[in-house]
Amino acid sequence: MDILTLISSAFIMIGSLSIIVGLIGVYRMPDFYTRLHAASIIDTLGTILILFGLIIYHGLTLISLKLLLILIFILITTPTAAHALAKSALHGNLKPTIGDDRS
Amino acid sequence: MSKYDIFFHKISLIISLAVLWVMLSGHYTSLQLFLGFLSVLIVAIISSRMNLIIFDQPILQLYFIKFIPYWFWLVVQVLKSNIDVCKRILNPKLPINPQLIMVKASQVSNLAKVIYANSITLTPGTISIDLDGSNIEVHSLSNKGANGLKAGDMDRKITSAEANPYV
Amino acid sequence: MFEIPTFIILFAMFLALVSAIIGSTIYDKILAVNIFGTITVLFIALFGFLNKRPDFLDIALVYALINFISTIAILKFFEYGDISKGSTKKEEADI
Numbered sequence: 001m002d003i004l005t006l007i008s009s010a011f012i013m014i015g016s017l018s019i020i021v022g023l024i025g026v027y028r029m030p031d032f033y034t035r036l037h038a039a040s041i042i043d044t045l046g047t048i049l050i051l052f053g054l055i056i057y058h059g060l061t062l063i064s065l066k067l068l069l070i071l072i073f074i075l076i077t078t079p080t081a082a083h084a085l086a087k088s089a090l091h092g093n094l095k096p097t098i099g100d101d102r103s
Numbered sequence: 104m105s106k107y108d109i110f111f112h113k114i115s116l117i118i119s120l121a122v123l124w125v126m127l128s129g130h131y132t133s134l135q136l137f138l139g140f141l142s143v144l145i146v147a148i149i150s151s152r153m154n155l156i157i158f159d160q161p162i163l164q165l166y167f168i169k170f171i172p173y174w175f176w177l178v179v180q181v182l183k184s185n186i187d188v189c190k191r192i193l194n195p196k197l198p199i200n201p202q203l204i205m206v207k208a209s210q211v212s213n214l215a216k217v218i219y220a221n222s223i224t225l226t227p228g229t230i231s232i233d234l235d236g237s238n239i240e241v242h243s244l245s246n247k248g249a250n251g252l253k254a255g256d257m258d259r260k261i262t263s264a265e266a267n268p269y270v
Numbered sequence: 271m272f273e274i275p276t277f278i279i280l281f282a283m284f285l286a287l288v289s290a291i292i293g294s295t296i297y298d299k300i301l302a303v304n305i306f307g308t309i310t311v312l313f314i315a316l317f318g319f320l321n322k323r324p325d326f327l328d329i330a331l332v333y334a335l336i337n338f339i340s341t342i343a344i345l346k347f348f349e350y351g352d353i354s355k356g357s358t359k360k361e362e363a364d365i
Contacts, residue, residue, distance in 0.1 A: 022305075039187060
C-alpha cells in the first residue's frame with residue numbers, strides 16, 4: 001500500500017471517529033445550546049478530515065475540485081444554520097443554563 | 104454608484120457561474136458548452152430581475168481574495184479548539200462552564216461583521232447568537248473559549264484583512 | 271480501506287436519528303436532523319468512492335444544498351408561522 005493511501009485512510013478513519021465523538025457530545029450535554037457546540041465538531045472536524053482524506057486519495061482532478069467545493073459549501077452553510085437555530089431558540093424563550101461550573 | 108459598477112457586478116456573476124458550470128460538468132462538446140452558456144445567461148438574467156445582486160456591497164468574488172491568509176489562520180484555530188472540545192466531551196466529569204458574553208466587532212462593513220460572526224460560530228466552543236450594531240452576543244462553552252474571544256485576536260485579524268488596500 | 275469508515279458513519283446516522291426521536295424540544299429535533307443531513311453528505315461521498323463511482327459527488331452536493339435550505343425553511347416556519355411570508359426589513363438586516 002503506498003504512502004498517500006495510508007495517509008488518506010488515516011484521515012478518513014480519524015474523521016469518522018470524530019463524528020462519533022460529536023454524537024457522544026450531543027447525547028451527554030445538558031441543554032440545547034451546549035449541544036450546538038458538540039454538533040459543530042461534526043460540521044468542522046468530521047467534514048474537513050473526511051473530505052480532505054478523499055482529496056488526498058484521489059489526487060488533483062476535477063473530482064477533487066468538486067470535493068473542495070462541497071467542503072467550502074459545508075463550511076459556509078453550517079455556521080449559518082447553527083446561528084439561525086440558536087437565534088430562533090433564544091427568541092422562542094429557551095433560556096440557556098449559565099455558569100454550571102464543574103471544572 | 105456608477106453605471107460601470109453595475110456592469111462589473113453582472114460580468115463577475117456571469118464569470119463565476121461559468122467557472123462553476125465548467126467545474127461541475129466535465130463534458131466539453133460544443134453543444135454542451137453552448138447549452139451551459141445559455142443556462143448561465145438565464146440564471147444571471149433571473150437573479151438580476153429578482154434583485155439578488157447587491158450593488159452597494161463590494162464584489163464578493165474579489166472580496167474573498169483579501170481574506171486568504173485569514174482562512175488558513177482560521178483553519179488552524181478551528182482544529183485547535185476542536186481538540187479542546189473533544190477532550191471536554193470525552194472527560195467523564197464533563198468540565199464545561201456555559202456562559203453568555205458580549206464581544207465588540209470593530210469592523211466597518213456589514214460583510215466583514217458577518218464574516219466575524221460566522222468565524223465565531225465555526226469555531227467549536229463559541230456560537231454567535233445575536234448581532235446588534237457592533238456588539239455580538241456569544242454563547243461560550245468554557246472559560247477558555249470566552250477568554251480567547253475577549254483577547255480579540257480574531258477581531259484584529261479580520262479588521263486588518265478588511266483594511267488591506269492592495270486588493 | 272473505505273469499508274470501516276462507511277460502517278462507522280452508518281452507525282453515526284443511526285445515532286443521529288435516535289437523538290432526533292428522543293429530543294425533548296423542537297430545536298433539539300431540528301439540530302439532530304441537521305446533523306443527520308451533514309453526515310449523510312459525507313456518507314454519500316464515501317459510498318461513491320467505495321463503489322468506484324465518484325459521480326455520486328453531484329448527489330452529495332445537491333443534498334448539502336437541500337439540507338441547508340430545509341433547515342432554514344423549518345426554522346422560518348416555526349418563528350413566523352408561515353414560509354411564504356416575507357420578513358420585515360429589520361429582521362432581514364440581522365440574519
